[in-house]
Amino acid sequence: MSETQVLKPLKTWSHLAARRRKPSEYEIVSANLHYNDKRPDSPYELSPSMFMNEWYKKNTFGTALKHPDWNAFRDPEEVVYRTYNMMQDGQETYVFGLFDQFNQREHDHALDPRWAGTLARFYTPSRYLFHTIQMASAYVGQVSPASTITNCHYFQMADSFRWLSHTAYRTKELSQVFADKGFGTDERTYWETDPVWQGFRELMEKALTVWDWGEAIVVLNLVAKPAIDEAVLRKLGESARHNGDTLLGLLTDAQLLDAARHRRWMSAFVKMALETPGNLELIQGWIAKWAPLADKAIEAYCASLPDVAGGAESAKVATRDFRRSLGL
Amino acid sequence: MAVLNRMDWYDLARTTNWTPKYVTEDELFPPKLSGDFGLPQNAWEKYDEPYKQTYPEYVKVQRDKDAGAYSVKAALERSRIFENADPGWKSVMKAHYGAIARGEYAAASAEARMMRFSKAPGMRNMSTLGCLDEIRHGQMQLYFPHEHVSKDRQMDWAFKAYDTNEWGMIAARHFFDDIMMTRDAISVSIMLTFSFETGFTNMQFLGLAADAAEAGDHTFANLISSIQTDESRHAQIGGPALKVLIENGQKAEAQKRVDIAVWGAWKLFSVLTGPIMDYYTPLEHRKQSFKEFMEEWIVAQFERALTDMGLDLPWYWDIFLKDIAETHHGMHMGSYFWRPTVWWNPAAGVSPDERAWLEEKYPGWNDTWGQCWDVIIDNVVDGNMAMAYPETLPYVCNMCQLPILGTPGKKWNVKDYPLEYNGRLYHFGSEVDRWCFEQEPERYAGHLSIVDRFLAGMIQPMDLGGALAYMNLAPGECGDDAHNYAWAEVYRALRATKKAV
Amino acid sequence: MALFPITSNFEGDFVLQLVAVDTENTMDEVAAAAAHHSVGRRVRARPGQILRVRRQGAEDFFPRTMKLGEAGLKPTETVEIIWEAPKH
Numbered sequence: 001m002s003e004t005q006v007l008k009p010l011k012t013w014s015h016l017a018a019r020r021r022k023p024s025e026y027e028i029v030s031a032n033l034h035y036n037d038k039r040p041d042s043p044y045e046l047s048p049s050m051f052m053n054e055w056y057k058k059n060t061f062g063t064a065l066k067h068p069d070w071n072a073f074r075d076p077e078e079v080v081y082r083t084y085n086m087m088q089d090g091q092e093t094y095v096f097g098l099f100d101q102f103n104q105r106e107h108d109h110a111l112d113p114r115w116a117g118t119l120a121r122f123y124t125p126s127r128y129l130f131h132t133i134q135m136a137s138a139y140v141g142q143v144s145p146a147s148t149i150t151n152c153h154y155f156q157m158a159d160s161f162r163w164l165s166h167t168a169y170r171t172k173e174l175s176q177v178f179a180d181k182g183f184g185t186d187e188r189t190y191w192e193t194d195p196v197w198q199g200f201r202e203l204m205e206k207a208l209t210v211w212d213w214g215e216a217i218v219v220l221n222l223v224a225k226p227a228i229d230e231a232v233l234r235k236l237g238e239s240a241r242h243n244g245d246t247l248l249g250l251l252t253d254a255q256l257l258d259a260a261r262h263r264r265w266m267s268a269f270v271k272m273a274l275e276t277p278g279n280l281e282l283i284q285g286w287i288a289k290w291a292p293l294a295d296k297a298i299e300a301y302c303a304s305l306p307d308v309a310g311g312a313e314s315a316k317v318a319t320r321d322f323r324r325s326l327g328l
Numbered sequence: 329m330a331v332l333n334r335m336d337w338y339d340l341a342r343t344t345n346w347t348p349k350y351v352t353e354d355e356l357f358p359p360k361l362s363g364d365f366g367l368p369q370n371a372w373e374k375y376d377e378p379y380k381q382t383y384p385e386y387v388k389v390q391r392d393k394d395a396g397a398y399s400v401k402a403a404l405e406r407s408r409i410f411e412n413a414d415p416g417w418k419s420v421m422k423a424h425y426g427a428i429a430r431g432e433y434a435a436a437s438a439e440a441r442m443m444r445f446s447k448a449p450g451m452r453n454m455s456t457l458g459c460l461d462e463i464r465h466g467q468m469q470l471y472f473p474h475e476h477v478s479k480d481r482q483m484d485w486a487f488k489a490y491d492t493n494e495w496g497m498i499a500a501r502h503f504f505d506d507i508m509m510t511r512d513a514i515s516v517s518i519m520l521t522f523s524f525e526t527g528f529t530n531m532q533f534l535g536l537a538a539d540a541a542e543a544g545d546h547t548f549a550n551l552i553s554s555i556q557t558d559e560s561r562h563a564q565i566g567g568p569a570l571k572v573l574i575e576n577g578q579k580a581e582a583q584k585r586v587d588i589a590v591w592g593a594w595k596l597f598s599v600l601t602g603p604i605m606d607y608y609t610p611l612e613h614r615k616q617s618f619k620e621f622m623e624e625w626i627v628a629q630f631e632r633a634l635t636d637m638g639l640d641l642p643w644y645w646d647i648f649l650k651d652i653a654e655t656h657h658g659m660h661m662g663s664y665f666w667r668p669t670v671w672w673n674p675a676a677g678v679s680p681d682e683r684a685w686l687e688e689k690y691p692g693w694n695d696t697w698g699q700c701w702d703v704i705i706d707n708v709v710d711g712n713m714a715m716a717y718p719e720t721l722p723y724v725c726n727m728c729q730l731p732i733l734g735t736p737g738k739k740w741n742v743k744d745y746p747l748e749y750n751g752r753l754y755h756f757g758s759e760v761d762r763w764c765f766e767q768e769p770e771r772y773a774g775h776l777s778i779v780d781r782f783l784a785g786m787i788q789p790m791d792l793g794g795a796l797a798y799m800n801l802a803p804g805e806c807g808d809d810a811h812n813y814a815w816a817e818v819y820r821a822l823r824a825t826k827k828a829v
Numbered sequence: 830m831a832l833f834p835i836t837s838n839f840e841g842d843f844v845l846q847l848v849a850v851d852t853e854n855t856m857d858e859v860a861a862a863a864a865h866h867s868v869g870r871r872v873r874a875r876p877g878q879i880l881r882v883r884r885q886g887a888e889d890f891f892p893r894t895m896k897l898g899e900a901g902l903k904p905t906e907t908v909e910i911i912w913e914a915p916k917h
Contacts, residue, residue, distance in 0.1 A: 007804030009478050013487040028474050029467035033433045035490040035501070036509070044510050045501035047774030051360055052510035081464045082398065085391040092384040096331065103330040131344040131449075134456060138443040147433070154436060154459050157443065158383070161456045165383045168340035172332055184340060192346055205350040658843045665871070700843055700871035707870075720866050723836045723845035723905075736843035736871070744836060744845055744885055744907035753903050755836065755845070779847055783834055783905070 026078035032071050033147035037061070055211075060143045065214025065283070067276050070146040075265045084155055088162065095166060095254050099173075102247045108177040115243040118306055119174060120181040122239075123248065125190040125197055126232055127167040132204035133228065134160035136220045143213045152265045159258040166251060196304060199297030200228065206293065218286045221266040226322050227294040229259040230315035231301045235308050242307035263322060270326040283328060294319065334382055341382070344449045345369050362445040363514030365578050375448030375572055379564045386457050390464070390558075397554040401472060404547045410476050415810040416608040416675035417543050422482050423608075423672045424536065425473045426489035427496065427600050431504050433466025434490075438508035438516050442565065445513035448572070451565055458521070458562035465555050472551055481804045485671035492800035495669060495778050496599065499729035503592045506771070514569050515585050522566025523589035526633055529559045531625040532601055535616075539605065542613035567637060574638050586634070587642040588764045594626075594648060595655075595728040595761070602656020603663060606686065607677030608810070617689040622652040644760045651758075653690055657697045658733035665704070666718050668792065668806040669799060675810035678705065679818055692739065699737030708816045709823065721795070724777045726754040727761035749773055833897060836907040837863035838885060841872045845907060852898030856882040856891045863910045878912045885909050 010017040015032050036043035036056060043056040079087075102108075108116075134157050141153030175183035182189075191197050207224050210216040237252030273279045295316050302312035348356045353369065381389075410418065439459035443452050473486035489497050507519035533556035540549035573582040605618040616624070627649065634641060642648065664674045678686075678701045686693040707716040722731035723744075732755060734742035745756040749769055756762035765772050781787055787798040796806060830853050837848045846866050850859050860880035868874050881890035884900075885907045891900055902908065 005803070007481050007802050009481045010484065011478050012474065013477065014484050015487065015491075025471060029470045033430055033466060035430060035434070038491055042775075044505035045498060045775065046505055046510060046771055049774055050510065050771045081460065081467050082391075082394040084460075085387045085394060089384075089387040089391045092387055096384060099332075100330045127340070128344060128346055131452075135444050135452070138440040138456070138459070142437040142440040142444065150437070151463065154440065154463060157440070157456055158460055161453060162383045164344070165337075165341050169332060169337045171340050172337040188343070188346055192349070201346075202350040205348050205356060209351050209355050661843055661871075697843065699841070699873070703869065703871050703873055715869050718846075718866070718870070720849075721847045723847055723907075731844050733844040736841055740841050742838055742843060742845065744838060746885075746907065753905055755905065755907070779905075782847070 024078055026075070026080050029080055030075075030078075030148050030151055034145070034150070037145060056143065059211045060145050060213050063212050063214035065218075065273060065279060067273060067279075070144075070149060070272075073146050073148045073269060073272055075148060075152055076268050077261065077264065079151070079155055079261075084158075088158075091254060091257070092162070095251065098247060098250055098254075099169065103173065107247050108174060111177075111245060112243065113178065113181075115245060115306075116174065116178040116181050118239075118243070119245075119248075120178075120183055120186065121190055121194060121196060122236060122301070122305060124167060124171040124174065124183055125187040125194070126236075127164045127171070127187065128191040129197070129200050129204065129228060129232060130160050130164040130167060132208060133157075133220075133225065134164065136204070136208055136216070136224070139208070140213065140216050140220055143211075144217070145213065149217075149269065152262075152269075156258075156262050159262070162258070163255050166255070170248075170251075196301055199293070199300035200232070203227070203290075203293045203297045207290075214282070215286050217269070218283055219290050221262065222270070222283070222287060222323055222326075222328070223290040223294045223319075225259070225262060226319040227298050227315070229256065229263075230318045231298045231311075233259060234318070235302055235305055235311045235315050238311070239305050239308045267326055270328065274327060280327070287323065287328060291319075334380070334385070338380055338382060342449045342453050344452070345373055345447070357445060357447055359512075361441070361512050362447055363512040365514065365573060365576070365581065367447070367572070367576055367578075369447045371576055372446070372448035372451075372572060374575075375450045375568045377450045377454045377564060377568055379454075379561045381454075381457060381561065383457075386460070390460070393554055393557065394464070397468065397551055400550045401475075401547050405475065409545055409547065410479065413543065413545065414610045415673060416610055416677070417545065417613075418480070419608050419672040419675055419810050420536070420539075420604045421473065421476075421545075421548060422480075422485060423600060423604060423670075424532075425469055425483075425486035426671055427500050427596075428532075429466060429469035429473070429486055430490040431500060432462050432469060434462075434504060435508055435520065436460075436462035436466065438462075438511075438520050439562070441511075442513045442516050446517070446569075447513075448569065451513075451517065451569065454562065454565050458565060461558040461562050464558065468551060468555070472547065482671050482673070482807075485805065488800070489671060493778070493781075494671065494799040494801060495724065495729070496663070498778055499599065499724075500596060502729045502775070503596050507589045507592060510771070514573070517566040517569040518573075518582060518585045519589035520566070521563050522570060522633075522637075523586050524593045525559050525563035526566070527590055527626055527630040528593045528597060529563070530556065530629070531597070531621055533559065535601070535605065535621045535625065538615045539609045539613055542615060543610065567633075570637050570639065579639070583639055583642075584767060586639060587644070588767060590630075590642055591644065591648075591760050591764055592728060594651070595730055595757075597622075598651070598655040599659040599663065599730055603660035603674065603677075606656065606689070607660050607664075607682075608675045611682055611685060614685075618656055619653050619689065627652075644763070647758065647760060654735050655733070657690070657693070658735070659730065661697060661700060662722055662731045662733060663807075664809075665716075666722065667808055668717070668796060669801065670807040671801065671805055673807045673810040676701075676704075676813075676815055679815045680822070696735050696737040696739050705816065705819055708813050709819050719792070721779055721782060723755055724779050725757035725761050726775070726777055726780075727756055727765045727772065729777055730757060732757040831898075833902075834905050835859065835863075835897075835902065836905050837866065837910055838907050839863055839867040839872060839910045840912050842867045843871065847905075850897055852896065854897045855894050856897070856900075857893045859897055859908070860910050863908075867910075875912050878914050881911050881913045882908050883911065 012023050016023045042048040137153045137157035141150045144150040207219045233252045237249045240248035298315045299312045436459045439455045442455035476483045533552045537549045537553040602618045745762045747754045833852050837846045848863050883890045
């Protein structure tokens with residue numbers, strides 16, 4: 001062995017050392033972390049044919065959405081765990097400051113009871129919808145072929161839990177002022193039976209059973225999330241402002257900051273995916289297959305949302321504008 | 329009151345089960361991913377997590393914890409603790425980071441499995457936070473060792489280990505992949521959080537933190553005790569799931585998963601933590617022996633956790649109680665003798681003082697492992713180094729992937745536990761390893777151990793050089809004696825004295 | 830003649846080891862091949878004693894001159910290599 005070259009210490013991990021650039025903290029702790037892509041016949045160190053190995057071979061590595069190196073993906077904002085908490089603790093301090101301040105001013109007492117009824121129907125059932133994004137993000141994250149893509153989804157999963165938590169909090173507060181509107185008790189019934197929600201429910205139930213990673217990341221982030229962001233955050237926020245509900249308007253604005261961040265990394269992802277010939281048509285095909293369900297969901301939700309004339313149309317246009325901005 | 333209390337709205341945030349309409353319940357929660365226990369969604373709605381935390385609480389508390397751990401690191405960065413540390417302690421850090429860091433990151437996806445596929449809404453939310461925790465543990469345990477990569481090439485393995493076919497990493501992956509990466513949501517909660525995290529990580533993180541503090545490595549001590557505060561929260565995900573299973577007549581299935589996971593965890597600890605505590609940690613910094621740690625953390629505490637839950641002790645508990653005084657001595661001898669095949673430098677830990685400590689903690693050590701060490705020591709003292717290295721492979725177990733070993737010397741009890749299954753002869757290190765395999769042979773039967781791969785011609789050339797290349801170990805990375813055999817001087821002197829007399 | 834792997838469980842040693850032998854080897858040769866990886870490395874030589882081979886768990890040793898190929902062992906099957914003091 002004495003004739004062989006002895007390896008010397010490097011300035012960073014060997015997998016990052018070939019490049020000239022000094023790696024950021026983000027790259028040091030986020031890049032190339034999955035190890036299930038090393039043995040094509042057996043992602044995990046067990047029988048190659050066991051159920052979960054077959055699942056990953058088919059759904060992660062067998063997807064039609066191809067790129068020679070998904071591990072080259074970088075979150076444009078380089079979010080790591082500790083910066084995520086700093087950022088979101090700051091955001092939560094803001095949101096809970098709003099809750100505190102509006103509660104002190106008896107904001108809910110000033111709301112029109114009819115608007116409270118609208119909230120019971122259009123707002124508080126959203127915790128079910130946000131939970132579906134939480135679940136779908138958890139799935140896409142666990143089957144993503146690169147840790148940098150996975151992490152974006154896990155933070156998005158956490159953000160969805162954040163939105164759900166805001167809804168639960170407000171549901172409780174509203175129930176204390178409007179005892180007869182079914183706050184805290186009727187959300188499931190609305191979610192399961194009210195026509196307003198059935199479009200989103202159908203979209204998300206079906207999106208949650210897309211197992212192919214390529215199709216799932218497209219359906220979740222280019223079709224379902226934009227539809228939800230535009231209808232259930234932006235349009236509902238507009239409706240709120242027209243009905244004296246300043247708090248809800250500010251809250252959805254705060255949540256839309258998360259949604260904008262999700263779109264920034266998804267935009268980077270699409271740009272990367274389009275480097276591979278054939279992916280454009282593939283992604284367009286998936287969008288064409290799923291957009292009608294999303295459009296139907298937006299229409300069902302926005303059609304009777306008060307005081308947002310043309311809401312469905314402009315929400316649908318906004319989803320298309322987002323996709324068009326990515327060359328799709 | 330202007331702000332609600334947590335419990336005013338907590339339950340609403342975990343009231344998120346609904347009845348699917350556009351797909352079936354089995355499509356939304358495929359039994360092989362959710363846990364095929366035949367329990368409908370509403371049975372799981374009784375799931376009640378004992379540790380309750382909301383999103384805003386989480387981000388605040390975790391932000392503060394990070395501030396603490398990272399500021400200790402920053403404050404001590406120039407302290408040259410690493411440079412001045414005993415080589416045995418450096419080996420502790422290398423072994424720990426390599427085997428643990430990216431495994432913790434992988435656990436984020438095991439938590440995400442529970443999040444997506446559990447039918448218990450409370451579990452889904454707690455796993456959301458657990459997933460974030462594991463990202464934290466992966467990222468911190470990469471960021472902290474990265475500081476040292478420019479000083480020591482073996483530190484590269486804090487990242488690289490999981491990408492290799494190094495034998496210990498095959499074993500680590502086999503275990504973690506079995507209990508957390510390839511199981512359904514409920515099994516993950518039982519095997520990863522209840523069995524492994526409640527049972528064992530306390531020991532790795534608190535036990536090692538105690539040794540680290542003794543050794544003056546406050547950055548490491550602080551890091552791993554900070555991690556343990558997260559573990560002790562998300563380790564509680566599995567308990568309520570066990571309760572639901574037991575209440576619904578599924579105790580036997582639950583017990584089986586606990587038994588498999590605890591045994592695998594034990595074997596991994598016997599090779600990773602046992603040598604660290606009883607051989608690598610400098611004698612003066614050892615708080616307790618590995619056996620004493622095991623007795624305090626696993627035997628006393630985990631036994632209670634099991635019985636509190638209404639579970640039985642694993643059927644093999646007698647074997648386990650005997651093995652905690654034995655197995656890790658063999659694992660240490662194996663990783664020392666085959667030291668070029670590990671990414672750290674094993675400390676022999678067998679100076680006369682250390683042997684006296686071992687004999688005190690493990691009566692009979694000198695008549696057993698000591699007998700083998702006598703031969704090794706003679707070879708080192710005589711400069712007969714060719715005989716202080718191996719020329720073949722140890723036979724490894726087809727379950728735990730670790731060498732099949734036992735007690736040598738006067739109490740020689742080494743034994744193979746073979747099994748023929750579908751025409752192939754498998755070998756196991758114990759009755760329990762073989763039992764684990766037999767519970768679900770289709771999970772394991774198609775896997776090739778490193779010895780199977782060698783015999784199949786997948787390792788070329790068929791010698792040590794070929795094996796090292798297969799394990800991605802190159803000179804500069806391969807392990808050697810941590811202290812460059814300095815400890816042998818005492819024996820040389822003793823021998824000289826004897827001759828003089 | 831064919832290469833034949835066996836698993837050596839050597840008396841006094843701590844671990845099973847893979848040993849490559851040949852179907853034409855006698856049991857004495859098998860024992861010597863196994864000893865190469867144990868004796869002088871972790872097990873002290875026992876001058877005057879010989880090494881015998883038996884199936885794991887068996888009472889009787891294989892005859893010293895028996896060829897490995899005649900023993901009915903499966904590839905990688907474990908054999909015990911046991912010290913035997915000379916009979917006086």
